[in-house]
Amino acid sequence: MPPTIDPARLRRRLEELAQIGRTPEGGVTRLSYRAEHAAAVRLAARWMGEAGATPGVDAWGNLHGLVPGAEAGLPPVAAGSHLDTVPNGGIFDGALGVVAAIEAAQALRDAGAHLARPLLLLGFAEEEGTSFGVGCLGSLAVVGRAPAPETIHDHEGVTVAALLRAFDPGVARVPLPPAMAAYLELHIEQGPVLASRGVPLAAVEAIVGIERAVFTFRGQANHAGTTPMDARRDALWGAADLVAQVRDLARGTEGRAVATVGRLSVSPGATNVVPGAVEMTVEIRSAEVPILETLRAAVEQAGRTSAGRYELGLEMTAWRAEPPVPLDGNVRASIEQAAGDLGWPIMTMPSWAGHDAKILCARAPAGMIFVPSDRGISHSPEEHTSWEDAARGAQVLCRTIERLAA
DSSP, rough: OOOOOOOHHHHHHHHHHHHTOTTTOBBBBBOTSSSHHOOOOHHHHHHHHTTTTTEEEOSOOOOOEEEEOOSTTTTOOEEEEEEOTTTTTSSSSSSSHHHHHHHHHHHHHHOOOSSSSSSEEEEESSOOTTTTTTHHHHHHHHOOOOOOOGGGGGSSSOHHEEEEEOOOOOOBBBOOSSOOOOEEEEEESSSSSHHTTTTOOEEEEEEEEEEEEEEEEEEOOTTTTTTTTTGOOOOOHHHHHHHHHHHHHHHHHSSSSSEEEEEEESSSTTTEOOOOOOEEEEEESOOOHHHHHHHHHHHHHHHHHHHHHTTTTEEOOOOOEEOEEOOOOHHHHHHHHHHHHOOOOOOEEESSOOOOOOOHTTTTOOOOOOOOGGOOSSSSSSOOOOOOHHHHHHHHHHHHHHHHHO
């Protein structure tokens, strides 16, 4: 019998994992290094053991489980995702990739599949960046790029180092293997493309670059009742003007970029005071470096134009840039061949969200499999992927592992 995942077991495990950190709204809050994260690690480690893996947790709280291969000395094929969530997030983001990797290992074991290479199952910590402002912290640690744990803290001032000292999921502390032959990650798309096109699967070709900068408009705080409209230097007018221009500039790329103003702070922030200063963060994303460069320059010019229009001062920070990362072409071809083996259509597309695979590219050839997100909703209790689509993605993951590890 070819290795076949068990859709009922996949669903049962995802639903069980979703009970850890369940919110009244039906979402999940599982913040890294807290009690809920420890419980999730403990549960997933038990499932890894049932699939024939020896589980461990590394110094940064990353769960891993190693299934031996038939030939000694070969680096493992790795598969997984992350166990943390955003506050009140969905049950599939990250969790699907972890549980599907375990399910694939179980299916391969049950079928007696001959794998020359070991299989490394992974459940990363702190992918979301919710607690400490550093996304993909667990995978950054794996590739040696994480900040020192003593230098990162949450909004209450508690450091990662302190939380790690207290983190006790009841799993042996074991370092990760030093090398990987490949890394695979199954994930929900978190956008509407697959669902709108009626395509059940995608092989990800690249993970978009992300650039952020802070724009601060400075005007003159003044009395909101006694200051005539034509005598105002309202900093919020400049910020509002730039918000609209950012929207139009991104829409002008015809789907090749997105842009967001997700944070805006008005000072002094009183109902009866003309805003004297406004600080806003602009984020742009694209899989194409030339588009990022063009959009970045256009946003800067738009900021200067907005400031000049309303006689405001403008300060711009340097852009914090994460360049686009192409995923491995050979791994992507294996994913496409696996879908073809199973008779399912598959498309290629970029990922507009960041993922651990983007970081793991520094360690091993990496690839990602997407399955549809209903209505394109994610990071919400309304996040949903059909159980049929989830099982299909897990089966393609299993077949791809079999190809790469054989």
